[in-house]
Amino acid sequence: MFKLIKRVLTQNYYNKKAPKAFEHFYKYSSESEAYLNFCTQVHQLDFPVQNNLSQAQFQVLEEEISSSLPKNVLDLGCGTGDLFKHLSKKYKFKGLGLDFALLKETSELKKANFETFSFEENQFDLIYSIDSLYMMNNLRRTIKRTLKSLRSGGKFIIFYTATEEFALCPMAKPLRKLDLDYSLRDFTEDDSKHWNNSDNVLNDMKKEFLNEGNVSIWKTKSQEAQKNKGLHASKSLFRYIITITK
Numbered sequence: 001m002f003k004l005i006k007r008v009l010t011q012n013y014y015n016k017k018a019p020k021a022f023e024h025f026y027k028y029s030s031e032s033e034a035y036l037n038f039c040t041q042v043h044q045l046d047f048p049v050q051n052n053l054s055q056a057q058f059q060v061l062e063e064e065i066s067s068s069l070p071k072n073v074l075d076l077g078c079g080t081g082d083l084f085k086h087l088s089k090k091y092k093f094k095g096l097g098l099d100f101a102l103l104k105e106t107s108e109l110k111k112a113n114f115e116t117f118s119f120e121e122n123q124f125d126l127i128y129s130i131d132s133l134y135m136m137n138n139l140r141r142t143i144k145r146t147l148k149s150l151r152s153g154g155k156f157i158i159f160y161t162a163t164e165e166f167a168l169c170p171m172a173k174p175l176r177k178l179d180l181d182y183s184l185r186d187f188t189e190d191d192s193k194h195w196n197n198s199d200n201v202l203n204d205m206k207k208e209f210l211n212e213g214n215v216s217i218w219k220t221k222s223q224e225a226q227k228n229k230g231l232h233a234s235k236s237l238f239r240y241i242i243t244i245t246k
């Protein structure tokens, strides 16, 4: 009972605070040269992202896109939308990026809650979601609704971190209940290296953030890296790439 109350309270807190908190982060990080430099070193990308993707994980996404050449793609929880814009230009696809903390809307980037968004059926050839399917009010319903917008044979790729082995994590039950055809790739070891690398880069860059007056960005990222390094050290963090085929 206590667990349930705690979950509902945390969920309510997230619903109220998350869009503003992410918006705030995106506003400041997109103006920070130091953060851009951090993303270049850690993610090998010359635009800001707020995800846990190592280069090897990013390669999985790019390989899927370059082999299936989708025409219409959905990015669920697209953050600033920069990654969607980069990929859509590189691989010449159209589509939609959704995020409730988006700073600037365009014809393809919409500021919206993807849990309640009205999707057209069978609209997308590929859907991906990077570190965005957390704290859902109803994860099973969200996956089910999102999958309706995927054409038959299309793939939905989810980049996901858990604090439990997959069978026990919050993603496992909805996938099982929905009886989905999915494959699971374990990137835990790679994730551990990714957080070590992030932490090293952040330590080297502390002065750069300080000189820029962006110490709060450095603190946020550094605390995240420290925490995840610690969880990996105690074997309590797991990283998965889940590919659902419709």
Ligand SMILES: C[S@@+](CC[C@H](N)C(=O)[O-])C[C@H]1O[C@@H](n2cnc3c(N)ncnc32)[C@H](O)[C@@H]1O
Binding pocket: 018, 019, 022, 048, 049, 050, 051, 076, 077, 078, 079, 080, 083, 098, 099, 100, 101, 102, 112, 113, 114, 115, 129, 130, 131, 132, 134
């Ligand atoms: C960790 S960030 C990842 C952002 C982006 N995928 C990237 O790779 O940089 C998680 C994103 O999911 C968005 N998000 C979480 N729940 C959402 C929801 N229900 N509707 C829309 N956006 C959501 C947040 O606003 C945030 O931008």
